[in-house]
Amino acid sequence: MKRSFTILLALVLALSLMLAACQPQAPAATETSGGESGGETAAKTQTLVIGFTASQTGKYNVSSGRQVNGLNLWMKQINDAGGIKLSDGTVVTFKAVSYDDESNKDRVQELYTRLATEDNADMLISPYSSGLTAAAAVIAEQYGKVMLTTGAASDATYKQGYTKVFQMYTPASRYLTGAVDLLAKTDPSVKKVAFVYENSKFSTAVVEAAKDYAADKGYDVVLYEGYDPETTDFGPFINKIQDAGAEAILGGGHFQDGSAFARQLFEKNVPVKFVTLLVAPPEPDFADLGDAAVGIIGPSQWEPLAAFKPDFGPTGKEFEAAYMAAYNEEPSYHSAGGYAAGLVLEKAIRDADSTDPDAIKAALDNMDLTLFFGKIKFDTSPEAHGLQIGHSMIYIQWQKDGDTLGKQVVWPEDGATAKVLYPLH
Amino acid sequence: MDFILASLADGLLLGFIYGIAAMGLTLIWGVMNVINLAHGPIIALGMFTVYLLFTFLGIPPYVGVLLAAVFGLLLGIIIYLIAVQGVIDAPHLSSLLATFSVNMIIIGIGTAIFSTSPRNIDLQLWSVSLGPVTLQGTRVVASLIAVLVTAALYYFLYRTRQGKYIRAVANNRAAAELVGIPSNRVLALSFGIGAMLATIAGALIATFLPFNILAGGTYELKSFVIGVLGGLGNPVGALVGGLILGLLEGIVPTFTQTTWVPVIEFVLFVIILLVRPNGLFGGEQ
Numbered sequence: 001m002k003r004s005f006t007i008l009l010a011l012v013l014a015l016s017l018m019l020a021a022c023q024p025q026a027p028a029a030t031e032t033s034g035g036e037s038g039g040e041t042a043a044k045t046q047t048l049v050i051g052f053t054a055s056q057t058g059k060y061n062v063s064s065g066r067q068v069n070g071l072n073l074w075m076k077q078i079n080d081a082g083g084i085k086l087s088d089g090t091v092v093t094f095k096a097v098s099y100d101d102e103s104n105k106d107r108v109q110e111l112y113t114r115l116a117t118e119d120n121a122d123m124l125i126s127p128y129s130s131g132l133t134a135a136a137a138v139i140a141e142q143y144g145k146v147m148l149t150t151g152a153a154s155d156a157t158y159k160q161g162y163t164k165v166f167q168m169y170t171p172a173s174r175y176l177t178g179a180v181d182l183l184a185k186t187d188p189s190v191k192k193v194a195f196v197y198e199n200s201k202f203s204t205a206v207v208e209a210a211k212d213y214a215a216d217k218g219y220d221v222v223l224y225e226g227y228d229p230e231t232t233d234f235g236p237f238i239n240k241i242q243d244a245g246a247e248a249i250l251g252g253g254h255f256q257d258g259s260a261f262a263r264q265l266f267e268k269n270v271p272v273k274f275v276t277l278l279v280a281p282p283e284p285d286f287a288d289l290g291d292a293a294v295g296i297i298g299p300s301q302w303e304p305l306a307a308f309k310p311d312f313g314p315t316g317k318e319f320e321a322a323y324m325a326a327y328n329e330e331p332s333y334h335s336a337g338g339y340a341a342g343l344v345l346e347k348a349i350r351d352a353d354s355t356d357p358d359a360i361k362a363a364l365d366n367m368d369l370t371l372f373f374g375k376i377k378f379d380t381s382p383e384a385h386g387l388q389i390g391h392s393m394i395y396i397q398w399q400k401d402g403d404t405l406g407k408q409v410v411w412p413e414d415g416a417t418a419k420v421l422y423p424l425h
Numbered sequence: 426m427d428f429i430l431a432s433l434a435d436g437l438l439l440g441f442i443y444g445i446a447a448m449g450l451t452l453i454w455g456v457m458n459v460i461n462l463a464h465g466p467i468i469a470l471g472m473f474t475v476y477l478l479f480t481f482l483g484i485p486p487y488v489g490v491l492l493a494a495v496f497g498l499l500l501g502i503i504i505y506l507i508a509v510q511g512v513i514d515a516p517h518l519s520s521l522l523a524t525f526s527v528n529m530i531i532i533g534i535g536t537a538i539f540s541t542s543p544r545n546i547d548l549q550l551w552s553v554s555l556g557p558v559t560l561q562g563t564r565v566v567a568s569l570i571a572v573l574v575t576a577a578l579y580y581f582l583y584r585t586r587q588g589k590y591i592r593a594v595a596n597n598r599a600a601a602e603l604v605g606i607p608s609n610r611v612l613a614l615s616f617g618i619g620a621m622l623a624t625i626a627g628a629l630i631a632t633f634l635p636f637n638i639l640a641g642g643t644y645e646l647k648s649f650v651i652g653v654l655g656g657l658g659n660p661v662g663a664l665v666g667g668l669i670l671g672l673l674e675g676i677v678p679t680f681t682q683t684t685w686v687p688v689i690e691f692v693l694f695v696i697i698l699l700v701r702p703n704g705l706f707g708g709e710q
Contacts, residue, residue, distance in 0.1 A: 235435035236678035
């Protein structure tokens with residue numbers, strides 16, 4: 001009896017250990033970059049703690065991983081270069097403290113509170129996605145921490161009266177409006193447009209703004225319908241699009257649904273002339289769709305092709321080369337956003353010539369510069385403080401050159417590398 | 426009308442796949458009263474089996490389906506022997522926890538190896554347009570395979586000795602043991618077949634839809650609805666249940682927003698549980 005009990009106890013313990021091992025990571029601080037372990041030293045070196053969460057598990061883990069890669073690359077470079085030297089002789093270096101948020105909003109609130117209170121993060125970088133960032137922004141503001149948000153385009157976060165949250169991305173309200181302009185310029189005869197989009201905070205915000213913009217331009221919105229984020233079969237939507245006689249489709253959401261949608265449009269040979277989808281097309285993996293990718297347009301926060309002349313930091317080509325060397329993959333705009341967030345922080349510290357949070361905030365308020373990522377300027381009005389007003393989207397299209405499938409910039413016209421492939425059918 | 430016809434055809438083709446995905450779950454549930462919470466991840470492993478064989482070894486996806494079936498059978502037997510066998514007579518909560526642990530282990534390992542990055546198998550077959558209806562080759566082939574697998578399973582369960590053993594154990598394990606049926610071996614085989622059906626479903630889905638390691642969860646949920654709809658342990662019931670669900674998913678969006686589909690599905694789930702708890706084809710249970 002006693003022996004059986006011991007065996008049973010051992011089994012329960014083993015099962016508990018297995019379950020614990022399979023649970024998402026417990027919140028243990030991870031040092032993701034070099035740098036000294038905090039505090040000031042006699043040589044007037046100050047290490048600033050940059051806190052953030054990464055979606056190492058859950059549905060955002062790919063985009064989030066790239067964003068964090070970009071940020072870590074910036075941090076490694078600045079630390080390897082000896083940090084930032086202020087006029088009083090202080091050398092500022094950086095240390096990252098990050099946790100796995102499991103792509104989960106509740107975890108984000110819990111972990112950002114921990115970053116702000118227990119880890120004493122000096123500054124914060126947002127998680128990936130608008131939904132998670134909205135949760136993190138509340139905490140940043142509550143604890144008075146400056147937070148740069150990247151991978152988060154929803155406008156709503158910046159209309160809550162926050163004063164310490166600054167957006168890197170072009171906001172959702174301007175995400176798809178360029179596609180409407182591109183369509184109008186390419187074929188003024190098109191009138192019937194369908195909006196099919198993921199029911200998420202980000203996609204809904206983007207599409208609502210684009211729909212209003214299209215309606216103002218005289219388009220007839222023949223279908224306006226959202227889909228569940230887990231949707232993989234777009235048959236019902238495709239049938240509705242065909243039934244409504246739509247000539248152009250705008251919408252999408254994130255990578256998985258966007259690539260599935262594009263593939264099924266191709267397989268069903270849907271007779272539309274123009275398709276622009278969010279997020280998925282600019283991702284390098286979109287090329288896995290083969291011929292189904294041809295002609296699909298996507299807005300991108302940044303592309304290696306984009307030739308902005310930076311007045312601070314590396315050029316696009318230099319960033320791309322450094323990223324390829326570090327991670328052996330092409331950077332996506334998520335990677336560029338992460339890196340650019342670090343650059344903006346660096347520039348703010350240099351401009352402020354201080355690590356005082358209020359001075360850094362003031363420097364961010366006054367910032368007006370061009371990075372390899374594009375122009376950066378923040379709204380300073382009380383109604384939308386921190387909203388990005390400098391940066392704008394570029395639009396890429398997958399085109400075939402012989403047998404080679406590649407991305408081309410097709411909008412805006414002054415940055416275009418190829419003529420738009422039109423109509424699709 | 427064209428719109429409805431096209432939606433019906435889409436729903437029907439999807440229904441065959443739902444049916445085969447549910448068959449594995451209902452077989453295990455029906456034979457050993459175990460709700461296999463690892464069903465979704467096993468479906469996802471079927472998807473990855475075909476993907477890896479196709480991408481890295483160039484093995485055609487439909488040959489990959491066969492290999493995925495063998496893999497699923499072995500995996501199911503291993504899961505049974507390690508995680509389920511010891512709790513088969515324990516209260517339901519124990520087997521739920523055991524299969525949930527397996528679910529967590531597969532998802533954890535899968536995420537570590539494959540990430541949650543979506544994958545596609547670049548397989549393009551013909552597509553046929555019949556008036557307003559466009560039939561995609563990959564879906565038609567998958568549906569045909571689903572029908573063949575159902576027929577084979579039906580034959581196995583009702584015409585072979587091993588199949589009869591399974592049905593005997595499902596009906597009354599103690600009585601089956603009394604007449605010399607090795608129940609533990611039969612249960613292991615049943616779990617293996619259940620997992621095999623899940624990997625076949627996953628492998629077929631992967632030929633026309635993108636997936637990641639979490640993708641099986643959706644089909645697991647649908648399998649519960651189908652299991653209740655079609656009855657437990659009855660392959661034809663599962664197939665018909667799958668078809669009903671597929672048709673619902675095709676038809677409902679023609680009248681309302683697509684987001685209402687899961688609401689209607691789960692209302693149906695509750696109604697069937699209340700009105701006909703053994704399912705439309707589960708009278709014998």
